[in-house]
Amino acid sequence: MPCIRIAVSGVTKNTDCCLIFTGLVKYRLSVYTLLYGENLMKTLRCFTVCIVLLSALILTTCGNWSGEDYAGNFEYRLQGTWKTNDIDSAIYIYLTITHNTIKIEDASYGWPYVDINASTHPFKGLTLNYPNKGYSEKIDDRHGIIYIEDFGDIYEFPYEYNSTSQSFDKIEIIRFTFPSPEVEPNKRETLIKYIKDTE
Numbered sequence: 001m002p003c004i005r006i007a008v009s010g011v012t013k014n015t016d017c018c019l020i021f022t023g024l025v026k027y028r029l030s031v032y033t034l035l036y037g038e039n040l041m042k043t044l045r046c047f048t049v050c051i052v053l054l055s056a057l058i059l060t061t062c063g064n065w066s067g068e069d070y071a072g073n074f075e076y077r078l079q080g081t082w083k084t085n086d087i088d089s090a091i092y093i094y095l096t097i098t099h100n101t102i103k104i105e106d107a108s109y110g111w112p113y114v115d116i117n118a119s120t121h122p123f124k125g126l127t128l129n130y131p132n133k134g135y136s137e138k139i140d141d142r143h144g145i146i147y148i149e150d151f152g153d154i155y156e157f158p159y160e161y162n163s164t165s166q167s168f169d170k171i172e173i174i175r176f177t178f179p180s181p182e183v184e185p186n187k188r189e190t191l192i193k194y195i196k197d198t199e
Contacts, residue, residue, distance in 0.1 A: 073099045074136045075144065077161065082174060082191040090114050093122050095191060101131035102148055119179050120187035123157075126150050 074097050082095040090113055094105035104123050108114040115121065126132070127150050134148040146157045160175040172193045177186050 072135050074102070074134065074146075075138050077163075077172070078136055078144075078146070078174070080193050082193045085173065085190040085192040091122060091189070093189065093191060096131075098131070100133060100135065102134045102146070103131045104128050119183070120185060122176065122178050122189045123148075124179070126155065 079097050079099060082093075082097070084092045084094075090108055090111055092107040094103075094107065096103040096105075104126055106116070106122070106128055109116060109128075116124070118124070126148060132148050132150050134146065136144050136146045138144045142161055144159055144161065146159055148155045148157070157176055158181060161173070162175075163170060163172045165171070174191050174193075176189045176191075178189060179186060
């Protein structure tokens, strides 16, 4: 319609058509910007929300993931049931470690030749048969410290860790020195855990 009116009125066609074409282009560009620009912003906002939700999900999952070590928990390599390596030993200890508890069982209680009050007795004075709270700190691949909370007091036990493979079994060993490596006399206690290799 505008082109027809321009042609009838005798105004120079080239000049007026160029102006009209330019106006239409600008108009269409502004419409596309409004339409697609708004959609693009909506898409970006939606994408941002998805990223935030995904990040929150990952953080929540990691917070309950015991497959890796983090502050306040026992290392994954320590989790499981451990027992005294020497089956003929008069002192026989079981440790059951979860991601945040440790239960000590002492099968040597009541044996006539075992002095449970000796300073070298494993985990002397700690509550037995109860899942005490605790955590560990890994120093390196072979060393660390276990912390056990018992009636509000924190006890620490340095340990040495080692693992080997025999046939289809993986054998893990932890060694403690009681009462501690720096105190004499002391006694080493070796506990072992067998894990079936399913790979």
